[in-house]
Amino acid sequence: MQIPTTTLWIPPDIHAELMYYAWKVDAEVGGLGRLVFDQENNDIFVEELYLIEQEVHQTECTLSAEGTAKLYEELIANDEADKIGQLSLWWHSHKNMQAKFSTTDDECMRTWPGQYVVSLVVNRKGEMTASLTTKSPILVVGEIDVEVNWLDPYNVDFLEKDVEAKVSIVKPKYNTTPIKKKQEQLTSETKKTHNMTDAEWVDEEVKEWASMGYTVSHGYDKWDDWDTVNAQLEAEERKYWKEMGK
Numbered sequence: 001m002q003i004p005t006t007t008l009w010i011p012p013d014i015h016a017e018l019m020y021y022a023w024k025v026d027a028e029v030g031g032l033g034r035l036v037f038d039q040e041n042n043d044i045f046v047e048e049l050y051l052i053e054q055e056v057h058q059t060e061c062t063l064s065a066e067g068t069a070k071l072y073e074e075l076i077a078n079d080e081a082d083k084i085g086q087l088s089l090w091w092h093s094h095k096n097m098q099a100k101f102s103t104t105d106d107e108c109m110r111t112w113p114g115q116y117v118v119s120l121v122v123n124r125k126g127e128m129t130a131s132l133t134t135k136s137p138i139l140v141v142g143e144i145d146v147e148v149n150w151l152d153p154y155n156v157d158f159l160e161k162d163v164e165a166k167v168s169i170v171k172p173k174y175n176t177t178p179i180k181k182k183q184e185q186l187t188s189e190t191k192k193t194h195n196m197t198d199a200e201w202v203d204e205e206v207k208e209w210a211s212m213g214y215t216v217s218h219g220y221d222k223w224d225d226w227d228t229v230n231a232q233l234e235a236e237e238r239k240y241w242k243e244m245g246k
């Protein structure tokens with residue numbers, strides 16, 4: 001059986017919010033987040049972050065029940081009660097410390113009021129660790145991957161059009177793969193014939209080309225082969241221009 005992997009995907013703007021909180025608050029600040037689960041790919045997406053009212057300490061972060069209750073009330077008042085069920089992300093910052101769960105953090109996850117919680121810890125360097133804790137049917141805690149989804153900024157439509165309009169990737173003038181293969185084959189044959197090591201081969205080639213005023217790292221000592229390769233390159237190039245002319 002192939003073990004499924006899970007990634008917690010964070011959009012760049014939410015990543016920026018996390019970093020802002022981590023840098024702005026000179027203590028371990030934390031809150032909740034709204035998640036969407038992609039069951040087809042076994043991945044998790046962070047949709048929204050919420051900072052909750054809290055008294056922060058330098059070294060520990062436990063979410064206050066009052067702060068959480070206040071957030072629920074706000075959502076209900078804003079006609080967003082349906083979001084409450086999706087608040088299964090617990091995030092917090094470790095400031096300048098390692099972004100690894102502490103024993104206090106482990107305890108928070110173990111005693112989480114819901115059936116499951118996705119935990120995320122970040123630090124000011126941008127390091128992140130995430131885990132998934134589920135309590136049903138038994139307690140299981142597993143580390144999951146966490147990534148910023150750089151291809152999903154808030155203004156992706158604009159950026160995408162901008163890139164399409166201004167950037168084109170230059171394709172090689174002709175397909176050099178067959179030539180490269182031929183070169184590799186000739187190199188290997190020559191080395192075998194002369195019983196040369198890779199280093200000796202390179203040395204010989206460099207010497208030969210240097211004597212003609214070229215700076216190269218490898219080449220050919222069989223001139224007939226070199227002519228064959230050149231002829232092939234020219235044929236490829238002719239084919240390319242013919243294709244282009246169609």
Ligand SMILES: [Zn+2]
Pocket residue numbers: 028060061092093094100101102105121
């Ligand atoms: Zn912590």
